[in-house]
Amino acid sequence: MNIGEVSKMAGLPPKTIRYYEDIGLITPLRDTNGYRSFRDSDVHKLAFIGRARALGFTIEDCRNLLALWDDQDRASADVRAIAQEHLSQIESKIADLQAIRDTLSHLVRECAGDGRPDCPILDKLEKFPT
């Protein structure tokens, strides 16, 4: 299978697939003409990576998850640890963003948003102790 077809099947741009090969996530075969020749297992892996990335796992997470995926004897605890750690990070990021949103939406509500120069948003950025 050539990269274009794989791209459609896995839902990833060709550039991204080549990049994943560069960093060693997949190792497709090569045809005599130099074209990459993807096996079903490559496509399967790429789809796996795509889903993991969509859930916000880093590339390194993906590498580890793929290794565990390949390992029939893996302990589910190992996978869970990665997912749990990632989940914690997401939760803390959500909390951070919520705090930011609260501050910002407060400021936006306070700002007249008209032609006058008075602006509580700039005031806050100027004076608020970090």
Next chain:
Amino acid sequence: MNIGEVSKMAGLPPKTIRYYEDIGLITPLRDTNGYRSFRDSDVHKLAFIGRARALGFTIEDCRNLLALWDDQDRASADVRAIAQEHLSQIESKIADLQAIRDTLSHLVRECAGDGRPDCPILDKLEKFPT
């Protein structure tokens, strides 16, 4: 004022301050020995940038906000537009992360997390239609 002192006052690493000069956010003076010589207004700006960055504004946002900050005749609507746009982005990011968190926490709850190889997390990554 030298960069070290400014660093402490503005709460930004020296590297970051030099970077902000590189990209033209600030333009400190220079002493005869080549050291950067920061005015109060530079420190003030840096603190402003630090706060805006902490609220997740991009560098380009910061550039625009600084320009508006310097402009005594600005309309508060201009500032509000930037903040409002940023707020929308944050809200959409929060929504994305919450969806991811829900999926992930569901998976983590389902996973036994013991020594057995069965793992619903990998199953999902393998089979779930993106």
Next chain:
DNA sequence: CTTGACCTTCCATCTACTGGAAGGACCATG
């Protein structure tokens, strides 16, 4: 006079791609 803390510049690295140029390969049509 030396030590150590500062300061300088420059170059490389990080994440996860993405864009584009230059050129080879393949297939259908005239």
Next chain:
DNA sequence: CATGGTCCTTCCAGTAGATGGAAGGTCAAG
């Protein structure tokens, strides 16, 4: 057989926002 269009290849550069480190100049204290 030439031509055009679409695919494929590699390589280089750039994105955001810093950060790390090397090599070297400066300054103040003891």
